[in-house]
Amino acid sequence: xxxxxxxxxxxxxxxxxxxxxxxxxxxxxxxxxxxxxxxxxxxxxxxxxxxxxxxxxxxxxxxxxxxxxxxxxxxxxxxxxxxxxxxxxxxxxxxxxxxxxxxxxxxxxxxxxxxxxxxxxxxxxxxxxxxxxxxxxxxxxxxxxxxxxxxxxxxxxxxxxxxxxxxxxxxxxxxxxxxxxxxxxxxxxxxxxxxxxxxxxxxxxxxxxxxxxxxxxxxxxxxxxxxxxxxxxxxxxxxxxxxxxxxxxxxxxxxxxxxxxxxxxxxxxxxxxxxxxxxxxxxxxxxxxxxxxxxxxxxxxxxxxxxxxxxxxxxxx
Numbered sequence: 633x634x635x636x637x638x639x640x641x642x643x644x645x646x647x648x649x650x651x652x653x654x655x656x657x658x659x660x661x662x663x664x665x666x667x668x669x670x671x672x673x674x675x676x677x678x679x680x681x682x683x684x685x686x687x688x689x690x691x692x693x694x695x696x697x698x699x700x701x702x703x704x705x706x707x708x709x710x711x712x713x714x715x716x717x718x719x720x721x722x723x724x725x726x727x728x729x730x731x732x733x734x735x736x737x738x739x740x741x742x743x744x745x746x747x748x749x750x751x752x753x754x755x756x757x758x759x760x761x762x763x764x765x766x767x768x769x770x771x772x773x774x775x776x777x778x779x780x781x782x783x784x785x786x787x788x789x790x791x792x793x794x795x796x797x798x799x800x801x802x803x804x805x806x807x808x809x810x811x812x813x814x815x816x817x818x819x820x821x822x823x824x825x826x827x828x829x830x831x832x833x834x835x836x837x838x839x840x841x842x843x844x845x846x847x848x849x850x851x852x853x854x855x856x857x858x859x860x861x862x863x864x865x866x867x868x869x870x871x872x873x874x875x876x877x878x879x880x881x882x883x884x885x886x887x888x889x890x891x892x893x894x895x896x897x898x899x900x901x902x903x904x905x906x907x908x909x910x911x912x913x914x915x916x917x918x919x920x921x922x923x924x925x926x927x928x929x930x931x932x933x934x935x936x937x938x939x940x941x942x943x944x945x946x947x948x949x
Contacts, residue, residue, distance in 0.1 A: 652894055656903060659887035664911045666880040667744060668918060673873065674740045676919075679863060682736035684856045685877070687845035689732065692878035693885060694838035697831065700886065707831040707889070720820040721833070725840040727813040733845075734806030741799025742792075744915030745923060748908045749788045749931040750803045755941050756781050757811030765815055771948040777941040784934030791926025830889045905939055 666689075673679040700706045712718050738747055756778045762768045789795060821827050828836070849856055864870040892900055912931065916923060 652891075655887060655891050655894060658883065659891050659903070660907055660910065662880050662883040662887050663907060664914060666877060666884055667739075667747075667911055668915060669873065669877045669880065670736055671739045671744050671915070671919065673877065674736065677863075677867075677873075679860070679870075680740065681849070681853045681856045681860070682740065683733055683845055683849040683853055684860070685874075686729065686733045686736055687842060687849055688874055688878045689881035690729075690838045690841040690845060693834055693882045694842060696879070696882040696886075697835040697838060701831060701835055706886070707829055710828050710832040712836060713825060717821075717826050718836075720826070721828075721836045722840050724813055724817055724820065724833070725837040726844060727809055727816060728837055729841045729844050731806050731809035731813060734802045734809060738799045738803035738806060741796040742803060743794045743919065743921035745912040745921065745931070746788060746792045746794065746927070747803055748912050748915075749927075749934055750785055750800065751807050751810075752908055752931075752934045752938050753781055753785055753804075754807055754811050755938055757808045758814060761808075761812050761815040765819065770945065774941065774944040774948055777937055777944045780933045780937030781941060782937075784930045784932070784937060786930070787933060788927050788930025791924040791928075791930055793922045793924065793927075830885070830892070834885050902939075905935055905942075909935060 670685065673685065674682060679685070701709050712721070735747070735751075738750075742750075759770060759775065759778060789800065817833075821833075860870075891903070895903075915921070
């Protein structure tokens with residue numbers, strides 16, 4: 633008499649699932665954590681220096697990237713092979729700086745929920761820049777999916793009680809710069825000999841970003857050191873908050889690299905869409921910013937448009 637054995641998952645499969653789940657939790661907590669802590673520092677804590685804050689982030693990224701690649705071997709070191717390649721990386725670094733600084737400035741004036749709604753329009757700007765810079769065309773159904781992405785933000789803007797024009801301009805500029813950087817990266821580092829994975833690109837971009845941000849902070853935020861030292865004396869956890877915030881900024885990049893490496897592009901896209909929604913819910917619960925039905929409807933339309941755009945691109949490949 634033979635008995636039928638039920639298939640069971642192997643210990644290695646369970647370990648792999650647990651590992652990937654841990655990476656996703658780290659990715660979510662790092663991304664949402666740095667976003668919320670940025671908002672807290674810049675709007676609620678009296679630390680009104682987005683350029684200096686970005687410089688702290690980039691300094692942590694430069695130091696921790698070096699530790700992760702050179703000592704911990706989390707990614708193979710890819711050396712820079714030529715001066716033209718270095719110039720291309722420097723160009724990307726400046727665009728990257730503009731994107732991060734713009735996003736941090738916008739958090740001083742806008743709720744996190746609306747900031748995320750505007751940030752969700754990245755695919756629209758990516759498609760626009762890809763067409764303008766490389767003449768790459770998508771199928772009409774793909775472009776059609778971008779209509780609700782933009783329409784949702786327009787609706788959300790009209791229903792946002794905390795709408796601020798300068799904050800909105802900075803947020804939309806940061807979103808456009810982020811999309812521009814991704815397209816520019818595909819153009820500048822297109823040859824096989826120049827391609828870098830995201831960890832190595834961060835390793836080389838971060839020190840350049842610090843060199844750009846130090847004089848910018850000193851000129852545009854001249855009293856930053858005085859106020860920061862004063863806040864450090866008034867609030868005992870000031871330096872710890874800055875340290876945790878900067879470490880989270882690096883952790884967000886590291887976990888994004890690892891999740892990309894160990895999951896599929898489709899999984900990453902779905903997780904990314906859900907991450908924005910989770911960040912919105914948590915920010916509303918924490919900061920108690922007022923929301924309207926119109927604002928929620930607009931953000932929902934934008935997220936659904938992003939999902940439809942990703943699905944349309946996948947089907948048209």
